[in-house]
Amino acid sequence: MPDTQVLIVGAGPTGLVLALFLTRLGVRVRIVDKTAQPGTTSRALVVHARTLEFYRQLGLADAVVQRGQKFIAANLWVAGKQVGRIHFGEMGRGVSPFPYMLVFPQDEHEPLLIDALAQRGVAVERPTELVSLTNATDGMRATLKRSDGAEEQCDALYVAGCDGARSRVRESLGVGFPGGTYEHLFYVADVEASGPVINGELHVVLDDADFLAVFPLKGEKRGRLIGTVRDEMAGAAKQERLMWNDVSPRVVDRMGITVDKVNWFSTYHVHHRVADRFREGRAFLLGDAAHVHSPVGGQGMNTGIGDAVNLAWKLAAVIAGRADARLLATYQPERIAFAKRLVATTDRAFTIATKSGPIARRVRLKVFPRVIPPLFTVERVRRLMFRTISQTALHYRESPLSVGKAGGVQAGDRLPWIELAMIARGPEDNHAPLASLEWQVHVYGVASQAIRTVCRERGIDVHEFAWSAGAERVGFERDAVYLVRPDGHVAFAASQSGSAALASYLEEWKMSPR
Secondary structure, rough: OEEEEEEEEEEOHHHHHHHHHHHHHHHOOOOOOOOOOOOOOOOOOOHHHHHHHHHHOOOOHHHHHOOOOOOOEEEEEEEEEEEEEOOOOOOOOOOOOOOOEEEHHHHHHHHHHHHHOOHHHHHOOOEEEEEEEEOOOOOEEEEEOOOOEEEEEEEEEEEOOOOOOOHHHHHHOOOOOOOOEEEEEEEEEEEEOOOOOHHHHHEEOOOOOOOEEEEOOOOOOEEEEEEEHHEEEEEEEOOOOOOOOHEHHHHHOOOOOOOEEEEEEEEEEEEEEEEEOOOEOOEEHHHHHOOOOHHHOOOOOHHHHHHHHHHHHHHHHOOOOOOOOHHHHHHHHHHHHHHHHHHHHHHHHHHHHOOHHHHHHHHHHHHHHHHHHHHHHOHHHHHHHHHHHHOOOEEOOOOOOOOEEEEEEOOOEEOOOOEEOOOOOOEEEEEHHHOHHHHHHHHOOOOHHHHHHHHHHHHEEEEEOOHHEEEEEHHOOOOOOOEEEEOEEEEEEEOOOHHHHHHHHHHHOOOOOO
């Protein structure tokens, strides 16, 4: 067996989280990145509840929350007038232990993950670039170029391409990346500024021709502006480096924003693409190497982290011989389906917000002001919005791994979260046991002796929680059995009499304890 079990190419948040989960699960990893140092600009900003739940499993959530800034509210402006405001607060209360959205810039985010990985004895190798990738006996062979220009061969059981939209791994595998590019050239600027909308809240400004989003950053008078470059300047983008003075000033001025200092400025085209496939033999694509989409909802980085968690426990189980190798075949269908839905929904929203033309302009200026503000006041809509944006509603019901239903909880669903009565030395909620990163059975009520016997024979822990109104509210069935995957999704669900079906499920996938 090669010294490297999984070679990870790319050390952004996706690659780092993959490395962290794999090392926690006892897998020998090597992680390389072609850049000389971690990014020094804020880039991805938003960390959602589902990502914080994953970080809680790694013991990192408290540090991220402490260093981040919670979203207070979002405001919608049309033609210079505020037409809607949604107060976030803890709008996801009862859904997640993290019922809010968090701003935590990537230049602070990555060092935290790098430090956590270093504590496990793994360092990011920089600058080390992937030159080529080929199949080898029972694995993959990568040619890597080090900082001194020398090349080396790295044999690994598996390779994970976490190397961004211009992925060398994807290119080496010959995987297509179909999609398109939005018409406008956009800018992103992290600024020190003043004005009524530099107030720690999110502001989305729609105009007849321009688009502007103002994101809060931690610290007084700090914010991020995302908007459109002036059309007459966008054509010159390839000939010269555009600067802050080249952006469209009209909407910035209309919103009363005075920019005192620009700490980071960049221009970019927004793409919407999904790779033809996320797996080729022993190589996998994750994050921006597999899918890119508009910035609507701050989904990009969070989706890449979700890819990493989904793949990590499957790789670890197969490498250790604790599961059938068919388990790896579930990564692509589970993640590519979500990526395609995400690209489709963010594409529609972003197109309406930014597209030129009379119909799009009418929707922005006439329809939005009438439809959106009333929706913001409906509690059910607010809750649905949180579940959707936070990715806590993401499910794998169509996966071959998902079998059964009990109550309102279907296999493939994320394990519904409930708080528990405070018992001395007991868990504070039903997600606390997920920190083991192990398969486990949950029973809300009383577990039957037959279920206990099946689990004992397989080395699977049974977590029995007292039946409660909270368990009933989120859809659990009393005394039913829920087999939970290491990533917190329900794999199997059945009534209390389902011990034989549970044993059959575990046997089918050759599940055994770590």
